[in-house]
Amino acid sequence: MAFFCASILAFSLLLYLLLGLIANQPAQHLQGQSQVAQPIKLKVDARNAIVVDAKTGQVLGKKNSQQQIGIASQSKMLTAYGVLQEIKEKRFNWDTLVEITPQSDWSKKDNATFAHLEISAGQKLPVSELFAAMFTSSANDAALALADFAKDSHETQQHALERWAKQLKLTGSKWYNAAGQVNGDASDYEVKTAKADAENTASAEQLAILAYQDLQAYPGLRTFYEKRGLVYHPTANETKIKLTEAGKFDQEIKGKLQNPQNLTFEGLKTGSTPASGGALTGLVKDSRGREFITVVSGAGAYTDQVHRYQATIDVVNQVENQFDSVSFKAGQPLGTQQTIKNLNMKSGQQAVVLQSQRMYWLKKGQTKLGYYLPKSLSNHSQSKGTVVAEINPALKTEYLPTVAKKTRQLTLATADNQPLAHWWQKAHQWSAFWQK
Structure with a gap:
């Protein structure tokens, strides 16, 4: 008899756990309205273009964005990526001194043709100064020295x-050298197995990926266009100043642009070849503080500095004419949904809020964005602020391929501290749930 009773009890507990598990499966249902916000086809006087939200990676507009093109100095964004990865891995830091090698000493070259700093072999500069010089002054010697410093000892710069x-x-x-020079102009970095006219190539989308990854790793890039002069120190007792691209922009370009929406240029990198024409990978901010990564290539002749900036303004204006953003704020409930069923909690419900802010772009006139909400939660967390679910917005759109899934999702966290249910309370709540 005792054995029979024990068996019945064990079976009942097993059934309770099994059915409770089924009841707590994270099935989802659509809350609100689904939307479609595919990238628009950009109409711009440039052969290639793309516009991307700088923080989320949502692609908003494009034109021939997959075509491989010569990228010249925009190559330095890949060099920056390599440096940032090594800093992340703690192989060196921003203050680490980098020695200028005989190969990366370009001080004898014509500065108008091959931008460089006034530094010579044997001198040592911190990573931070060389990194800034790549972006603010397009210094080829800085890029070459940094790439040599960041690469593994057994590999070539190209590798x-x-x-x-x-x-x-x-x-x-395709990649040949860290500065983006045509192979035959790369001096000691010329790849002997390649043709003299070989050059680094990437698509507009790939340039946007580089800009996005660099910004994710180092948000300080946003401040580089605030620098009108680059200050660097070839020796401990020597200070030099070089006019930056931002300084040239203010002096020679800004006043020639038609910019009715007062867009602000924050960076990133120019680059031009005779074949590809004028090009710019830009970081642009609108009057509401929303940021865009832009790429335009084939925007006028490669010597035309104004056209590429005007094309950048034009593509951002096109995007903002057709899209508007909606935001979900951190610490707020998700619409009217303040709680989600959780049979592990004493109350049978879990209060939830958004853990972090998210922004999405919708076509003009669409002001509400739905999402796929779990019908129940199964976590055992009692602590406020614990992440309990990542949910998808009901949005058909496009993102850069390197954007993490989590960046595209809404994160739900517990809104308060809640006591766990005892097993008999769980059984009662499960029974009520199952009878519905």
Whole structure:
């Protein structure tokens, strides 16, 4: 008899646990309205273009964005990626001194043709100064020295670039040197197995990926266009100042642009070749503080500095004419949904809020965005602020391929501290749930 009773009790507990598990399965249902916000086809006087939300990676507009093109100095964004990865891995830091090698000493070259700093072999500069010089003054010697410093000792500079490109899945891109020089102009960095006219290539989308990854790793890039002069120190007792691209922009370009929406340029990198024409990978901010990564290539002649900036303004204006953003704020309930069923809690419900802010772009006139909400939660967390679910917005759109899934989702966290249910309370709540 005792054995029979024990068996019945064990079976009942097993059944309770099994059915409770079924009841707590994270089935989802659509809450609100689904939307479609596919990238628009950009109409711009440039052969290639793309516009991307700088923080989320949502693609908003594009034109021939998959075509491989010569990228010249924009190559320095891949060099920056390699440096940032090594800093992340703590192989060195921003203050680490980098020695200028005889190969990366370009001080004898014409500065108008091959931008460089006034530094010579044997001198040592911190990573931070060389990194800033790449972006603010397009210094070729800085890029070459940094790439040599960041690469593995057993590999060539070209192999390091190819390895970094492979990490980002920049399929089809080609890399010869860290400065973006045509192979025959790369001096000691010329790849002997390649033709003299070989050049680094990538697509507009791949350039946007590089800009996005660099910004994710180092948000300080946003401040580089605030620098009108680059200050660097070839020796401990020597200080030099070089006019930056932002300084040239203010002096020679800004006043010639038609910019009715007062868009602000924050960076990133120019680059031009005779074949590809004028090009710019830009970081642009609108009057509401929303940021865009833009790429335009084939925007006028490669010597035309104004056209590429005007094309950048034009593509952002096109996007903002057709899209508007909606935001979900951190710490707020998700619409009217303040609680979700959780049979592990004493109350049978879990109060939830958004853990972090998210922004999505919708076509003009669409002001509400739905999402796929779990019908129940199964976590045992009692602590406030614990992440309990990642949910998808009901949005059909496009993102850069390297954007993490979590970045595209809404994160739900517990809103308060809640006591766990005892097993008999769970049984009662499960019974009530099952009878519905």
